[in-house]
Amino acid sequence: MSLRGAAVRIGGRTLWSGVDLEVAAGEFVAVLGPNGVGKSTLVKVLLGVLPPAAGQVRVLGERPGEAGERVGYLPQRRSFDASLRMRGTDIVGLGWDGDRWGIPLPGRRRRAAKQRIAEVIELVGASAYANRPIGQCSGGEQQRLLIAQALVRRPQLLLLDEPLDSLDLPNQAAVAALVGRICRDEGVAVLMVAHDVNPILSRLDRVVYLAEGGAVAGTPEQVITSETLSRLYDTPVEVLRTSDGRLVVVGQPEAPAQHSDRHAEDARP
Numbered sequence: 001m002s003l004r005g006a007a008v009r010i011g012g013r014t015l016w017s018g019v020d021l022e023v024a025a026g027e028f029v030a031v032l033g034p035n036g037v038g039k040s041t042l043v044k045v046l047l048g049v050l051p052p053a054a055g056q057v058r059v060l061g062e063r064p065g066e067a068g069e070r071v072g073y074l075p076q077r078r079s080f081d082a083s084l085r086m087r088g089t090d091i092v093g094l095g096w097d098g099d100r101w102g103i104p105l106p107g108r109r110r111r112a113a114k115q116r117i118a119e120v121i122e123l124v125g126a127s128a129y130a131n132r133p134i135g136q137c138s139g140g141e142q143q144r145l146l147i148a149q150a151l152v153r154r155p156q157l158l159l160l161d162e163p164l165d166s167l168d169l170p171n172q173a174a175v176a177a178l179v180g181r182i183c184r185d186e187g188v189a190v191l192m193v194a195h196d197v198n199p200i201l202s203r204l205d206r207v208v209y210l211a212e213g214g215a216v217a218g219t220p221e222q223v224i225t226s227e228t229l230s231r232l233y234d235t236p237v238e239v240l241r242t243s244d245g246r247l248v249v250v251g252q253p254e255a256p257a258q259h260s261d262r263h264a265e266d267a268r269p
């Protein structure tokens with residue numbers, strides 16, 4: 001996928017502009033930046049849900065939204081009610097024929113679907129709990145099953161919106177390793193929106209940091225530095241490296257005002 005000079009506007013406000021980014025087959029790229037800067041919106045542009053306000057966007061050689069099942073997508077903030085009776089395999093199956101909900105597949109296609117669903121469940125290491133009701137699976141288990149759902153149609157591009165959110169550290173590491181393996185072994189291009197770069201840092205080819213009005217892309221070593229981020233955010237930002245190699249970004253500006261309002265609404269019962 002590629003963006004050249006891309007910009008996006010929502011409600012008359014330009015969230016970001018001048019974004020240049022390429023992700024090739026087998027590459028793993030992270031989208032980073034403060035809350036509300038427009039990371040999920042970038043994914044929506046790639047899905048064709050929102051048109052770019054400027055620039056060129058191509059996804060697998062097509063216009064956004066036209067590459068169909070060749071793009072796998074894992075949306076942000078998913079959770080299942082504990083009483084939901086659908087099994088993990090059913091959730092993965094929705095990735096195969098969710099667009100034909102309730103319409104039975106003919107025998108041959110049904111067998112092919114069953115085989116692929118089992119294969120992808122095995123790939124993400126979810127076989128032990130795939131027949132359990134999804135609502136009774138842990139957050140990490142649900143996440144693996146949802147990644148399997150996004151993979152079931154053999155996508156060439158995987159768009160993952162904060163898949164490590166709300167997982168504990170061991171599960172973050174396990175899901176990061178799984179995505180890294182899919183990317184490397186299956187040659188899938190991966191674009192992952194991330195809140196914290198550390199769980200995926202060692203696996204990344206490039207990062208793009210978004211800021212209000214701008215963006216900077218490059219290798220993590222090029223981009224996640226005090227100098228680059230201070231310039232991007234036009235405020236002093238300090239990047240510290242801990243003794244175990246993790247990065248701590250201090251002084252990154254807060255979200256634009258509209259953002260906290262939206263989340264306050266999300267949190268209301």
Ligand SMILES: Nc1ncnc2c1ncn2[C@@H]1O[C@H](COP(=O)(O)OP(=O)(O)OP(=O)(O)O)[C@@H](O)[C@H]1O
Pocket residue numbers: 010011015033034035036037038039040041042256258259262
């Ligand atoms: N449909 C919409 N209508 C109006 N404003 C919107 C809409 N969708 C998003 N926004 C606003 O656009 C901005 C970017 O939202 P987005 O979800 O892309 O941010 P984000 O960087 O992914 O944030 P987070 O890290 O909190 O998930 C926010 O200020 C948000 O309130």
